[in-house]
Amino acid sequence: MIRIEDLHVEIGDREVLRDINLHIGEGETHVLMGPNGSGKTTLIRTIMGFADYHVTEGAIVYRGRDITNLPIHERARYGIGLMFQRPPTIAGLKLGKMLVATSGNRPEEVAEYAAAMNMAEFLERDINAGFSGGEIKRSEVLQLMIQQPDFVMLDEPESGVDLENISLIGSAIAKLLEKDRHIVSRHKSGLIITHTGYILDYIEADAGHMMCDGEIRCHGNAREMLQLIKAKGYRECIECKKI
Amino acid sequence: MQKDIEELESLSVEDRKRLAISGLELDSLNRCGSFFQIDQEIVHMSCEYEGIEVLTLEGALAKHEWLEQYYWKLVQKDKDEYTRFVADQKHPKGYVVIAKKGSKNILPLQTCLFLAHESIQHVHNIIIAEEGAELHLITGCASSASTEHGAHYGVTEFYVGKNARISTTMIHTWGENIEVYPRSAAKIEENGTFLSNYVAMSPVKNVQMYPVAELVGEHAVARFNSVVVAMPGSCLDLGSRTILSANNTSAELISRAITRGGTVIARAHILGEVEDTRGHIECKGLILEDGIIHAVPEIEGWVTGTELSHEAAVGKIAHEEIEYLMSRGLDEDEATATIIRGFLDVKIEGLPEMLQKQIDAAIDAAESGF
């Protein structure tokens, strides 16, 4: 589905990512871990194509096509979707209006999905204005449900979400990733950033990657890696340099 | 108003479209009455609704002697050259609307002032809502697509009685070389509400206005909303002033201004003269192309117990906002247009839904043209 090759990324004139290699196959979900400030968000925002993130070396290949220099909306139209860690507020723009604008020809789905995500009352509110942490996550998942991306990137989907909402969000994401389908008929892929791994109670991960200081230092089984981090902290995991 | 479509047939298709954008509905289903003046000629006047009397100014002055107490009482004749011009007319034009005591209508009365040929169109309007009456007006002002030069001087005096409510929604569709000088004022009695909405989305040479609302009765409320776009060559000097001169009165002055190369001066002034008064000003400006947005919010309090505030912001669209929408599949232009439409979206409390839709439609029509 997506292949990242020897990627180097600068923000301003500072190199934030170095020599990133990652391959996610069709139907697979991978987990990205790593300490605060290690570069996880930077990686997925670079994949989405935001202007502040300059690729100085390497390539992002999506479904066989080099998308390294494509504008954001073309990546989105090819099927890449992103759940933001901290989305901006847009004064005056109602969530419902935005959903209709991005839904293509399916405005009727907006009400249905909004109800499913418990967001019906938010459709008339300005996007993200005064939304609580959990409400932002629900709104992000709702936007992805409308968008139906093939490759879904989720930036800390469970952080700041209470138990009841984790189950709501977790199940919705599982559905986005076609986890209800057998692997052979599953075509959606995912990359999930998580610190706690709670989301893995709802979504089975196929692999994990550890990022540290702008590099991916370790690949392995996501649950085992998380357990190790929980038990021994990041240091041990980083120092082992299994890669 | 079916018959009048024929009367209006002399207007070009394009001019009729301009009138429609300004809020004129040719079938009167959604209107309780109409007044239509082309240049200095009153071509149509009707009102189906019993509780509302619509008259020409000259007719009204002849019919109701008491109207003298309302004529040139809020706007001063010698305020400036424009009011003097209107005051000097032998045959003053314009309309008088009287909503009788206790009458309520949600359907708006439409008034339309169309500039076709004359160099200066002048009107003097008096709007009265008697005790407990509710009156909604939609005023479409437009000039013919073929009118090259011209000016519109309009004096309007609003009287909102005790427990009464007036909403006035003005949608302007002028031309590039037209100059517009409305001169209006409102007086609001106890527990009365005055809502004034202004939409101007098309090019115009000059609009200058600064209506004043005086809240003289307790619990009176005034709200002004304006949504304007300044195209290159346009200068919109707009504002409003509210004087809180009775206890428990409140005012809200809200403006959204966009420049695409023109100039907007967004003025606002709230004066809290007595205790237990509240006022808020919100001026937001978006500079899409180099032009000028000059926000001048003024709050002035004279006593303890008046609470006045303002917020003003002028800037461009943040690129994070554009990128956010692009990540959902909109291209840059679509994302920008969606954000602009949101910026211009002002929901007006207390306005009948139909009028809100009319405002939304006027903004949509203009925005889809960009």
Ligand SMILES: Nc1ncnc2c1ncn2[C@@H]1O[C@H](COP(=O)(O)OP(=O)(O)OP(=O)(O)O)[C@@H](O)[C@H]1O
């Ligand atoms: N726009 C920016 N300007 C300057 N520095 C930035 C910018 N975005 C990210 N950085 C820096 O890049 C580094 C990586 O940040 P990133 O947000 O990718 O970390 P993260 O792994 O997602 O951390 P967290 O777990 O806290 O979310 C940090 O040092 C951060 O300060």
Ligand SMILES: [Mg+2]
């Ligand atoms: Mg992050």
